[in-house]
Each structure stands twice: as C-alpha cells, then as structure tokens.
Amino acid sequence: MAEFDLMISAEEIAQKVDEVAKQISSDYEGESVVVVGVLTGAFIFTADLARALTVPVETVDFLQVSSYEGDKSTGNFIFKKDISTDISGKNVLIVEDIIDTGRTLKKLREMLLMRNPKSIKICTAFDKPSRRVNDLVPDYNCFTIPDEFIVGYGLDYDGKYRQFKDVKIVRIKDEQ
Ligand code: 5GP
Ligand code: MG
Numbered sequence: 713m714a715e716f717d718l719m720i721s722a723e724e725i726a727q728k729v730d731e732v733a734k735q736i737s738s739d740y741e742g743e744s745v746v747v748v749g750v751l752t753g754a755f756i757f758t759a760d761l762a763r764a765l766t767v768p769v770e771t772v773d774f775l776q777v778s779s780y781e782g783d784k785s786t787g788n789f790i791f792k793k794d795i796s797t798d799i800s801g802k803n804v805l806i807v808e809d810i811i812d813t814g815r816t817l818k819k820l821r822e823m824l825l826m827r828n829p830k831s832i833k834i835c836t837a838f839d840k841p842s843r844r845v846n847d848l849v850p851d852y853n854c855f856t857i858p859d860e861f862i863v864g865y866g867l868d869y870d871g872k873y874r875q876f877k878d879v880k881i882v883r884i885k886d887e888q
Contacts, residue, residue, distance in 0.1 A: 753809030
C-alpha cells in the first residue's frame with residue numbers, strides 16, 4: 713500500500729518551469745540549443761521546458777541510461793538508448809528529472825563531452841543536494857528538495873505514478 717503527501721503542486725511547477733526557461737533563454741541569447749531529455753523520468757519536464765524556451769531549439773532528443781546491475785556503488789552505466797543527434801559543435805542542454813547522488817549526470821556529462829559539443833549544461837527539475845557524492849552542480853534547477861522519495865511529474869515508483877500532475881512524497885507500507 714502506498715501513502716502520499718503533497719510536496720509541490722502542478723501550479724507551482726508550471727510557474728517555476730516558465731521562470732527557469734526564461735533564464736535559460738536569456739543565457740543562450742543569440743545561440744541555438746539541442747535539448748536532450750533523460751528518459752524516462754524527464755519526459756514531462758522536457759516537454760514543458762522545451763515549449764517554454766524562446767531561444768531556437770535545433771531539436772529535442774532523448775537518451776536512456778542504466779546502471780550496471782550490482783555495481784551501483786561505482787555508478788557505472790550503459791546507454792540503453794542513445795540520441796540520434798550529432799552534437800559536435802552544438803550547445804547541449806541535458807534535461808533531467810532529479811539529481812540524487814549525482815553519479816548519473818556526472819558520468820553522462822563526461823560521455824557527451826567526448827563528442828565535442830560547443831557547450832553542455834544541465835537542467836534538472838528537482839535536486840537533492842544533501843545526497844550528493846561528488847561535485848556535480850546543475851546549471852539550472854527548479855526545486856531543491858529534502859531527502860524524500862518523490863513521484864509524479866514523470867517520476868515513478870516501480871514504474872507507477874509518473875502521470876501525477878503534482879509531486880508527492882510516497883511512503884510504501886508493507887502489506888501484512
Ligand atoms: P543519481 O543522481 O543518484 O545518479 O540518480 C538520479 C536518479 O535516481 C534519477 O534520475 C531517478 O531515476 C532516481 N531518483 C533519485 N531520487 C528519486 C526520487 O526521489 N524519486 C524518484 N522517482 N526517483 C529518484
Ligand atoms: Mg532520471
């Protein structure tokens with residue numbers, strides 16, 4: 713059984729996404745950007761953010777990464793799905809749902825940098841800095857949150873609850 717506590721409402725999210733999109737558009741003024749969403753969690757945020765940008769968006773592409781089973785401590789991962797866009801010489805904006813330890817984004821950033829983009833920036837919907845194990849800092853962040861497990865706005869628990877419009881803390885109760 714799952715219990716939910718509202719953390720951030722759909723209205724608050726929409727307002728903040730617009731604000732961050734304005735900042736991004738102003739920072740990239742005179743340039744264009746390739747938006748790269750990290751599946752699956754960032755699918756809703758990527759769609760909202762891309763539509764709120766006023767700077768030219770060359771394309772929106774997606775990738776999916778996965779940690780090696782049983783090797784979570786090293787943060788090793790593989791591309792389950794790669795982007796089909798050639799990013800060399802491009803301004804890349806990685807769009808992520810949430811940054812926790814920072815392992816995924818640190819590694820992903822390194823791997824995309826090897827493709828010689830003009831620049832890489834990271835935009836996350838949610839950030840849990842208290843959980844960080846490295847020096848990764850997103851360039852843009854909508855909400856800094858405490859160490860709670862959240863669902864909704866694309867984020868899941870075991871594949872579920874991604875479609876929730878609000879972001880909620882989920883607490884799973886064992887069935888007796
Ligand atoms: P990390 O930064 O630790 O490498 O991994 C971040 C990933 O862990 C996110 O992309 C997400 O898949 C998952 N994650 C971390 N915290 C949460 C959370 O509170 N809720 C959900 N649904 N996923 C989370
Ligand atoms: Mg993710």
